[in-house]
Each structure stands twice: as C-alpha cells, then as structure tokens.
Amino acid sequence: MRRSFFRAPALPYLLVAPQLVLTLVFFYWPALQGLYQSLLIQDPFGLRTSFAGLANFAAVLADPLYGNAVRVTLVFSAAVVAGAMAVGLVLATAAAQPLRGVQVYRTMLVWPYAVAPAVAAALWLFLAHPSVGIVGRALVRWRLGWDYTLNGTHALLLVVVASVWSRVAYNFVFFLAGLQSIPRSLHEAAQVDGATWFQSFRWVTLPLLAPTTFFLLVVNALYSLFDTFAVIHALTKGGPGKATETLIYKVYVDGVVNLNLGSSSAQSVILLILAVVLTSFQFRFLERRVHYA
Amino acid sequence: MSSPGPLRNPHGAVALPAPQAEELRWRLRRSLRFVPAHLVLLAGVALFVFPVYVAFVASTADLPEVTSGTMRLLPGPHAAENYWKAFVAGTGERIRGVPMARAMLNSLAVALGVALGKIALSLLSAYAIVFFDFRWRAPAFWLIFLTLMLPVEVRIIPTYKVASDLGLVNTYTGLILPLTVSATGTLLFRQFFLTVPDELVDAAKIDGAGPLRFLWSVLLPVSRTTVAALFVVLFIYGWNQYLWPLLITTSLEKEVVVVAITKMIGTGEALVDWPVIMASALLALLPPTVVIVAMQRWFVQGLTETEK
Numbered sequence: 041m042r043r044s045f046f047r048a049p050a051l052p053y054l055l056v057a058p059q060l061v062l063t064l065v066f067f068y069w070p071a072l073q074g075l076y077q078s079l080l081i082q083d084p085f086g087l088r089t090s091f092a093g094l095a096n097f098a099a100v101l102a103d104p105l106y107g108n109a110v111r112v113t114l115v116f117s118a119a120v121v122a123g124a125m126a127v128g129l130v131l132a133t134a135a136a137q138p139l140r141g142v143q144v145y146r147t148m149l150v151w152p153y154a155v156a157p158a159v160a161a162a163l164w165l166f167l168a169h170p171s172v173g174i175v176g177r178a179l180v181r182w183r184l185g186w187d188y189t190l191n192g193t194h195a196l197l198l199v200v201v202a203s204v205w206s207r208v209a210y211n212f213v214f215f216l217a218g219l220q221s222i223p224r225s226l227h228e229a230a231q232v233d234g235a236t237w238f239q240s241f242r243w244v245t246l247p248l249l250a251p252t253t254f255f256l257l258v259v260n261a262l263y264s265l266f267d268t269f270a271v272i273h274a275l276t277k278g279g280p281g282k283a284t285e286t287l288i289y290k291v292y293v294d295g296v297v298n299l300n301l302g303s304s305s306a307q308s309v310i311l312l313i314l315a316v317v318l319t320s321f322q323f324r325f326l327e328r329r330v331h332y333a
Numbered sequence: 334m335s336s337p338g339p340l341r342n343p344h345g346a347v348a349l350p351a352p353q354a355e356e357l358r359w360r361l362r363r364s365l366r367f368v369p370a371h372l373v374l375l376a377g378v379a380l381f382v383f384p385v386y387v388a389f390v391a392s393t394a395d396l397p398e399v400t401s402g403t404m405r406l407l408p409g410p411h412a413a414e415n416y417w418k419a420f421v422a423g424t425g426e427r428i429r430g431v432p433m434a435r436a437m438l439n440s441l442a443v444a445l446g447v448a449l450g451k452i453a454l455s456l457l458s459a460y461a462i463v464f465f466d467f468r469w470r471a472p473a474f475w476l477i478f479l480t481l482m483l484p485v486e487v488r489i490i491p492t493y494k495v496a497s498d499l500g501l502v503n504t505y506t507g508l509i510l511p512l513t514v515s516a517t518g519t520l521l522f523r524q525f526f527l528t529v530p531d532e533l534v535d536a537a538k539i540d541g542a543g544p545l546r547f548l549w550s551v552l553l554p555v556s557r558t559t560v561a562a563l564f565v566v567l568f569i570y571g572w573n574q575y576l577w578p579l580l581i582t583t584s585l586e587k588e589v590v591v592v593a594i595t596k597m598i599g600t601g602e603a604l605v606d607w608p609v610i611m612a613s614a615l616l617a618l619l620p621p622t623v624v625i626v627a628m629q630r631w632f633v634q635g636l637t638e639t640e641k
Contacts, residue, residue, distance in 0.1 A: 044534040055461035070491035134370040154621035158571035270575035274595040
C-alpha cells in the first residue's frame with residue numbers, strides 16, 4: 041500500500057470532479073429514473089401517469105411474449121457463448137505452438153475485433169441472403185429451404201453465426217494470453233511422464249486455463265445479453281415474428297417503438313439485476329487478479 | 334541396414350548409419366507435428382477473411398450482377414464508381430443515405446472523443462484516488478467502480494431522456510459524453526499507479542515538485558504504454574458503438590458509419606444497392622483495422638488488462 045501522499049485541500053476533489061459529475065448525470069440519475077419509471081403506469085395517450093407499485097413487473101413476467109424473449113435469449117446466449125469460446129480456444133491452442141509465421145496468424149485472428157458487430161451483421165446478411173448471397177443461394181440450391189426472413193430457426197441461426205463471428209477474436213486474445221502464461225516446463229513434465237498431446241491438454245492446459253475460461257464465460261454472457269443488439273437490429277429486427285427478439289431487443293422495442301415506458305423500464309430493471317449478478321461474478325475474478333498480480 | 338536409396342553420405346554409396354536416419358525421421362516427424370496447427374489456423378483465417386473478401390468483390394461489381402446472384406468471386410471493374418458513390422454521394426440507385434465521408438468523420442469524432450475523453454477523465458480521477466489521502470476517497474472510488482455493473486444498453490432509455498433534457502440530441506457532446514462514463518479506465522490507471530514506487534513521490538517532493546508537476550513530468554511519461562493500450566481499446570469501442578448513436582442522432586448530418594450502413598440495408602431486401610453498401614462496410618472497418626494492426630501489442634495489452 042502507498043505510504044507517500046500529496047497533501048492539498050481542494051486539488052483531489054477537483055481531479056475526481058469531472059468523472060464524478062458525468063457519472064452522476066449520465067449514470068446514477070438515469071438509473072434512478074429508470075427505477076422510478078418502472079413503478080409508474082402511463083395511460084396509452086401518455087396524458088396521465090400514476091403510481092403502480094410492482095404492477096409493471098407482474099405484467100412483464102406474466103406476458104407470454106416476455107417468456108418467449110427469455111427462451112430466445114437463453115438459446116441465443118448459450119449458443120453464442122459456447123460457439124465463440126470453442127472456436128477461440130481451438131484457434132488459440134494452435135496459435136500458441138511455436139509455428140513458422142505464427143505472428144501473421146495471430147494478427148489475422150486478432151484483427152476481426154475491429155469489425156463492429158453491426159458491420160459483421162451486414163457482411164453476413166450479404167452472404168446469407170437467400171436470393172443475393174453466395175452462401176444463402178447455395179443453401180437454397182441444396183434444397184434446404186433456406187430463408188431467414190421467413191423461418192425463425194434460420195433467423196436465429198444467422199444471428200448466432202454473425203455474433204459468434206464477431207466475438208471469436210476477443211476470446212482468441214484472452215485464451216492465447218492464458219496459454220502463453222502456462223509454464224512450458226509443465227508440458228515437458230507431462231511429456232516425460234508419457235502423456236499424449238490430448239492428455240497433456242486435458243490435464244495440464246485446461247485446469248490452468250480455468251480462470252481465463254471462467255472470466256470469458258461471464259464476459260461473453262454479458263456480451264450476448266447486451267452487445268448483440270446491433271447484430272439483431274441489423275439482421276432481423278427481432279423477426280420473423282418474434283423469433284430473434286432477445287431481452288435487450290424487447291427493451292428497445294417496447295421503450296422506443298411501442299413507447300410503453302413503464303413496461304420497458306421494468307424490463308430494464310430485470311436486466312439490470314441480471315447484469316449485477318453476472319458482474320459480481322466477474323469482480324470475484326478481478327479481485328483475485330488484483331490481489332495476486 | 335536401414336533406408337537405402339537417396340540417403341547417402343558424402344563419401345560414397347554407403348547407406349546412412351542407423352542413428353543418422355533415425356535423426357532424419359525424427360526431424361520429419363517434428364516438422365509434421367505442426368501440420369494440424371497450421372491447418373486449423375488457415376481455416377480460422379479463411380473463416381474471417383472470406384466474408385470480407387466477398388464484400389470486397391461485391392464492392393467492385395455492378396448492381397445487376399449482384400442482385401441477380403451471378404456475381405463471380407473475382408474483383409470486377411466497378412470499384413471506382415461504387416466507392417465514389419459510397420464515399421462522396423452516399424446514394425445508390427435505390428438508397429439514399431449519408432455520404433461515408435461525412436459519416437466517417439462523425440465516427441472519427443466519436444471514437445477520438447470517447448478515447449481521449451475517457452483517458453483524461455480516468456487518468457485524473459485515478460491520480461486523485463491513488464496519490465491523495467482525502468476524506469471522500471473511498472466513496473468516490475466506489476461511486477466510479479459501481480458503474481462497471483451497468484452496460485449502457487440497460488439504462489439506455491432514461492439516459493436518452495436525460496440527454497434530451499440537456500439539449501444534447503444531435504450533438505457531438507451528446508454522442509460522446511455518456512459513453513465516457515465508465516470505470517474501466519480508472520481501474521486500469523489505478524492498478525498501474527499502485528505499482529509506482531513511493532520513492533518516486535518522495536523524490537518529487539524533495540525536488541520541490543507540486544502534485545500537478547509530478548503528474549505531468551513524472552507520472553504521465555511512465556504511463557505511456559497504459560495510455561496507448563487504453564487508447565486502442567477505447568478507439569475501437571467508440572467507433573463501433575451502435576445503440577447509443579442510433580437513439581441520440583436523428584439527422585443524417587450526425588450519423589455514424591455503423592448506423593449509416595444498417596440504415597442503408599433497411600429491411601434487407603434483395604434489391605438495395607449492395608455494391609455501394611459493401612463498399613461502405615469496407616470503408617467502415619478500415620480505420621479500426623488500421624489502428625488494431627498498427628498497435629497490436631498495445632491492443633492486446635489493453636484488452637487483457639481492462640478486461641472489458
């Protein structure tokens with residue numbers, strides 16, 4: 041811990057003031073307003089507002105469309121987290137080998153992080169379009185009845201693929217950093233003991249990667265819950281029907297398009313609780329790192 | 334005797350002695366060992382390059398070729414006109430949008446504003462929290478720290494309300510300021526500042542340097558890599574923002590590239606100007622790609638250390 045400090049009566053306050061003011065204005069104030077809004081009910085014309093207690097929450101939780109959004113979110117998130125982590129791990133494992141030209145590979149795999157999720161969605165839309173896209177036309181030609189604009193399963197598959205595609209680079213970076221921090225002597229010891237490559241991977245690499253894996257699990261879950269809005273908005277707008285309407289997308293639709301502020305705020309609060317739970321998991325990881333680093 | 338034939342030593346037609354052949358075989362196996370890794374990596378690279386390559390081909394093709402689905406996988410002769418339409422006019426035959434030149438300028442303003450703003454804010458607050466012993470130190474830290482809990486997306490609608498009450502709709506200030514609020518930068522600087530030895534502070538004091546002089550002449554120079562790392566991560570973050578710009582801008586004048594592209598696509602009908610849209614998409618991913626590739630080392634450092 042630090043023992044030497046500067047002493048000045050006003051300076052430290054002036055230094056933290058800008059960030060604190062912005063945090064209060066754009067963070068705590070809106071968060072409180074959202075919380076307050078979630079307890080109010082507005083009539084359909086927005087003329088009168090009355091206190092409603094937890095009625096908005098009850099209505100949201102009883103709404104079958106909300107149940108649908110929960111299901112879509114669970115399937116979507118599970119697929120995105122699993123897909124992005126699996127592909128990231130496989131690529132990182134290969135890129136951790138002492139290969140010729142490995143630096144080029146690494147650049148080529150880190151680079152996609154630059155592609156905005158919405159731009160990734162645009163690229164995949166152009167590939168998967170049933171009448172224009174190269175991949176989409178091939179799928180149609182193989183008589184798979186591919187049309188993500190009509191078929192909910194196809195639409196969900198497409199948003200998953202585009203989201204995974206734009207998230208692999210992130211996982212690659214972290215897995216590679218994790219793999220590089222494993223001392224080589226451990227693998228050599230396993231080899232001396234006659235372990236095959238797979239055994240050494242299963243019993244040495246994976247356990248030592250556990251903190252990285254756990255961290256990525258949480259961060260990817262947060263990503264799939266919140267940051268995939270762009271992908272869904274660009275690709276399917278939640279459709280066809282409600283097949284790709286996730287929780288965050290429903291917050292947007294109910295709040296911005298349907299102008300049902302009470303319901304939208306209640307949904308935001310539910311998501312907020314979810315985010316708090318997930319980030320507190322992340323903090324435990326962070327704490328460990330801070331202490332031991 | 335093993336492996337006769339091509340394996341000969343320089344002295345004549347005597348087959349190699351067993352140990353030497355053994356070593357050759359070992360070398361061969363060693364170089365073959367990495368073939369699977371190369372294949373995996375090549376497949377991975379192809380997976381990421383392919384969609385971009387197809388977009389590039391489309392951006393050089395003409396509209397009928399693309400909409401009829403007869404586009405080949407080789408670049409065509411229409412690059413100049415498509416990129417011109419995307420960059421300068423922002424319109425094709427069937428879409429009207431904002432010129433990419435304008436949208437990219439907006440995105441650049443947002444990316445730089447978010448990156449530099451967040452770095453400045455968090456540098457100052459972390460400096461106060463680490464190097465000063467003041468009464469409200471712990472509450473200030475916790476107020477900032479807790480913002481990690483809430484992604485912008487969760488409190489997006491009330492934040493919009495606040496921003497519009499402040500008259501920030503369709504302004505750069507409105508685009509940038511709310512995105513600069515987060516704890517990641519402060520945490521990163523705090524962590525780094527905690528490693529700065531006390532002796533440095535004492536030495537500065539003995540030399541008669543005040544706290545601001547210390548910040549400017551001692552701390553900032555040693556924080557260079559942290560600043561660079563944070564800059565890359567935040568630049569990408571700012572450039573790729575979607576939901577907030579979508580809400581806070583209603584005029585084409587202030588539209589950012591990422592939003593402009595999805596607006597051009599609209600509902601994704603077959604007949605929109607795909608060549609112009611794909612040219613725009615490639616223009617949109619060029620600046621962040623250049624930043625990442627040019628500053629890869631700092632990027633990886635920044636990403637793995639901010640953990641967000």
